[in-house]
Amino acid sequence: MKTESLNPKEEGVGQAVPPPPQTPWSRIRKQFMLSKTATAALVVFALLFVVAWGAPVFSPQNPYDLAAVSIVDAELAPGARSEASGMLHVLGTDGAGRDLLSAIFYGLRISMAVGLLSAMAALCIGTTAGLAAAYFGGRVDAFLMRVVDLQLSLPAILVALVLLASLGQGVDKTLLALIIVQWAYYARNVRGAALVEQQKEYVEAAMGQGLPAGRIMFRHVLPNCMGTLIVTGTLQTAHAISLEATMSFLGIGLPQTEPSLGLLIANGFEYMLTNKYWISVYPGIALVLLVGSINLIGDRLRVVFNPKLDQV
Template identity: 50%
Template sequence: MKAQILSALKKPRRGPVLTLSKILLASYVLVALAAPLIAPQNPYDPLQIFGWEASSPPGTLGSGGYLYLFGTDGLGRDIVSTILYGLRISLVVSIVSSALAALIGLTAGVSAAYFGKWVDVVIMRLVDLQLSLPTILIALIAIVTLGPGVDRIILALVIVQWATYARIARGVALSEVKKPYMDAARLMRLPTSRVIFRHLLPNSIAPAITLIPIEVGHAVALEATLSFLGLGVPIDKPSLGSAVANGFQYLMTGQYWISLFPGLALFGLIASINLVGEDVRRSLDPRNQTR
């Protein structure tokens, strides 16, 4: 009975919540890609914004002839459009930063295991140092040093995330370097780069790959936090974090919609990514494969 319970707990969770998360995430991606086509306005084009319609409540009919379904913010920008354009930034930043962090972290971890000695010591001490500090602190230091900008916030998130991949990859690679195929590669005097990237790395990345979907959600949350604090995406670029921050000062005046709807969109994005990512991780985990 105990074995059956443990087996059931290890199986990937299926159900209406997961199905809804997949539909929601797919919807986010689709509307983000189609934002220029379906958004009522470009919220960062001054020619499309009517300042006299600032802080219009949800359901207001605008001067441009379209409905402000979620209202407008303090500058007269349509909140629906702000959300659609903000999704594009959030998804691009999170996916690109997670992919780059995985590439750098996996390469560093495998190199540490392959070369050993001082290379291993240096890389792993950097990993230990980074993982001992709060993630948000590292992100703040990185973005303050690098400055604002979409490319810089991607780099800051790469700095935050690479260490986790490096530690996991090194742990797997330490067992791989002792296997016969690695001895054969050394005896054949293959180039070091070929041994690492053609043989060792492909056999060491499986556990770390399952981490990528979770790290994407983590990156979305970090980007939104930095943008909310005014240290992330520049103010002339759309971002869900900055959209929430734009309405923060209006909450006490009853204009809740300026922060509420971008906040709900951000919550739904992070929740759907985490739920789908956890399902992907469980599905790829060899311990959960049906025998």
């Protein structure tokens, strides 16, 4: 007589085990990695990030330590060795005798810090303004959007130049100028995404329960606008780094004591006609790699959060 097995383990033998459900972030990561270009850009950015924040460890020399820099080593070609210290300068030296590779590592750190901090601060201000405009509507929406329209109608570089010409040089003043220039982009994009969410049932249910406006905006609407925020934040970080480099190149951004990549390019610009190209070209390459990698990451994230763009 045949008896049925009562062992639950035996009952499951031969049955296909369903795959575990994907979390939203695992899906985003998987879709992002489908693009080899975006993956390569992420690797490049990660390497730049590591060498920037580990500049004191990875740099052959502290380029801003007067005791370690010798004017005798000024304008050495790439691959030259210092006669005074015996140090090998892989990318050469600049007009002040600083090792260019070390200067680029330190410049990357300052450029990244200014770009990331200004983008984060502008994100907070712009997100709050965009959510308030979408939620309250009426006069609040009209007032905030007219301010945003006025801001976006002016070239960003022009506004930043006017602000820094009035405020003067300095890291804090450059950050303030970049925040003022950027916040309107976040406000416009977040308002558009929040208006779509406003029409959904979960928001109407939260409003029907009499929940405070702040809770509805930040705990219910904002999480569903994260895709827009992530894409905008990524692209605006690259924009902020480019703006800061432009202002520093023109001499009204960061001071010489806090040199970014833009200032390093400006320091070598006068040597371009004397065939000492490396003083400006190598910092320029580093800036292109930094801004280009962030832009490629942002473009891929835009497709991941809006798959229809991949079909255009």
